[in-house]
Amino acid sequence: MQKEIIHKIPNGKLVRISLEYDTTILQKIKICGDFFVHPEETIEEMEKVLRHLPVEAGEIRIKQKLDEVAHSKNAQLIGIDTQTVASLIHEAIYQ
Amino acid sequence: MSKIETKTNSVQWRFIPIETHTAATNMALDEACAHAIAMGKANPTIRFYRWQPSAVSIGYFQSLAQEVDVNECRKQGVDIVRRRTGGGAVYHDYKGEITYSVIAPEKMFASNIVESYKQVADCIILGLKQLNVNAEFVPINDLIVNGKKISGNAQTRRNGILQMHGTILCDVDVDKMFSVLKVPDEKIKDKVIANVKERVTSLKHQGISDYQTVYQALMHGFLDGKEWKKGKWSEEEMEKAEILAEEKYGHPKWIEMR
Numbered sequence: 001m002q003k004e005i006i007h008k009i010p011n012g013k014l015v016r017i018s019l020e021y022d023t024t025i026l027q028k029i030k031i032c033g034d035f036f037v038h039p040e041e042t043i044e045e046m047e048k049v050l051r052h053l054p055v056e057a058g059e060i061r062i063k064q065k066l067d068e069v070a071h072s073k074n075a076q077l078i079g080i081d082t083q084t085v086a087s088l089i090h091e092a093i094y095q
Numbered sequence: 096m097s098k099i100e101t102k103t104n105s106v107q108w109r110f111i112p113i114e115t116h117t118a119a120t121n122m123a124l125d126e127a128c129a130h131a132i133a134m135g136k137a138n139p140t141i142r143f144y145r146w147q148p149s150a151v152s153i154g155y156f157q158s159l160a161q162e163v164d165v166n167e168c169r170k171q172g173v174d175i176v177r178r179r180t181g182g183g184a185v186y187h188d189y190k191g192e193i194t195y196s197v198i199a200p201e202k203m204f205a206s207n208i209v210e211s212y213k214q215v216a217d218c219i220i221l222g223l224k225q226l227n228v229n230a231e232f233v234p235i236n237d238l239i240v241n242g243k244k245i246s247g248n249a250q251t252r253r254n255g256i257l258q259m260h261g262t263i264l265c266d267v268d269v270d271k272m273f274s275v276l277k278v279p280d281e282k283i284k285d286k287v288i289a290n291v292k293e294r295v296t297s298l299k300h301q302g303i304s305d306y307q308t309v310y311q312a313l314m315h316g317f318l319d320g321k322e323w324k325k326g327k328w329s330e331e332e333m334e335k336a337e338i339l340a341e342e343k344y345g346h347p348k349w350i351e352m353r
Contacts, residue, residue, distance in 0.1 A: 006279050006280075012235075013183075013235075014183075014279065016158065016161060016279070018158075030158065030353065031156070032156055032157055032158040032161060032353055033154075033156055033157065034154050034156070034157060034181070034182050034183035034184070035156060035181055036180075036181035036182065036208070036235070036236075036249070036250075037156065037181060038208065038251065038252055039252075039253065040155045040156070040179070040181065040251065043156055076208060078181075078208055078209065078235055079235050
C-alpha cells in the first residue's frame with residue numbers, strides 16, 4: 001500500500017511524507033518538504049532506519065528511532081521535529 | 096552576537112561582483128567557494144548573481160516531482176536545479192530577482208542557526224533601507240515588507256563553513272512562477288495563486304524598478320562595516336565548479352534524487 005500525507009507545521013514548514021508498506025512491514029519512506037536539517041544527510045539516515053519497521057510500531061518507537069539518528073548525527077532540525085514526523089507516519093498508516 | 100563577526104582583525108572579505116550563470120554553475124560556484132574557504136585557500140566571500148536561463152531551484156529535501164512541472168520547464172526553457180540547502184522551491188527569473196551568497200567560516204556567525212539567518216538578513220535590511228524600503232526579518236528564513244514577503248533565504252553548514260544564499264524580488268510574476276511550480280493541492284491552485292499574490296511583494300511594487308540601483312544598495316548593505324576587496328574566482332575554484340556543475344548540479348542523479 002502507498003500513502004501520502006501533507007502537513008504544515010504551525011510556525012514551521014511543510015512536511016510531505018510518502019510511504020509504502022505491506023501488511024506488516026514499512027517498505028519505503030520519504031520525508032520531503034521545505035524544512036531545514038543540518039547536516040542534510042540526516043534525513044536519508046532517518047528514512048533508512050524506518051525501513052523494515054513493523055507497521056504497528058507506534059509513534060513512540062518511531063520517534064525514538066528518529067531521535068537516535070538525530071542524536072548520532074548531532075543534527076539540528078529547523079521547521080520540523082521528530083514528534084511531528086512520527087505522528088504523521090502513524091497517521092498515514094492508520095488514516 | 097548581533098553582527099557578523101568582523102572584529103577578528105585579519106578577516107578580509109572577498110567580494111565577487113554580480114555574475115550571470117546557469118543554475119548548475121551558480122550552485123556549483125557556491126560549493127566550490129565553500130570548499131576553497133574550508134581548505135584555507137579563499138577568503139570569506141560575498142557574491143551576487145543572476146540566473147540565465149531563468150530557473151527553478153528546489154530545496155535539498157524537496158521532491159522534484161511534487162514541486163516542479165518538469166515538462167513545462169522544458170517547454171519554457173527554464174532550468175531546474177536542486178540546492179544543497181534546505182527550504183522551498185524558488186522561481187529565479189533572470190530579470191525579476193537578485194541572488195546573493197555569503198560563504199564564510201561558521202565561527203564568524205552565531206552558532207544558533209536562526210540567529211545567524213538574522214545576521215545575514217540584517218545586511219539585506221540595511222541595503223533595502225538605502226532604497227527607503229523597510230524590511231523585517233521573519234524567522235525562520237524570510238524577509239517581509241509591509242507584511243509581504245520580499246526575500247527568501249537558505250543556509251547550510253559543512254566542514255566548518257556556513258553558506259547562505261537568498262533572493263530579493265525585484266519584480267514578480269506570480270502566474271509565470273506557478274506555471275512551473277506545483278502546489279500541494281493542484282485542485283485549488285487558483286486559490287493558492289491568488290493567496291500568493293496577496294502575500295508577496297517586490298521592489299517594483301515598492302516603487303524601485305532600476306536593477307542597478309537595487310544592486311548598488313544591496314552591495315552597500317552587505318559590505319558596509321566590513322573590510323573587503325573586490326576579487327574573482329581562483330582557477331582551482333573554477334575548475335571545481337565546472338566539475339560540480341556537470342557531475343552534480345546538472346546531473347539527473349542529483350536533481351531527481353528525491
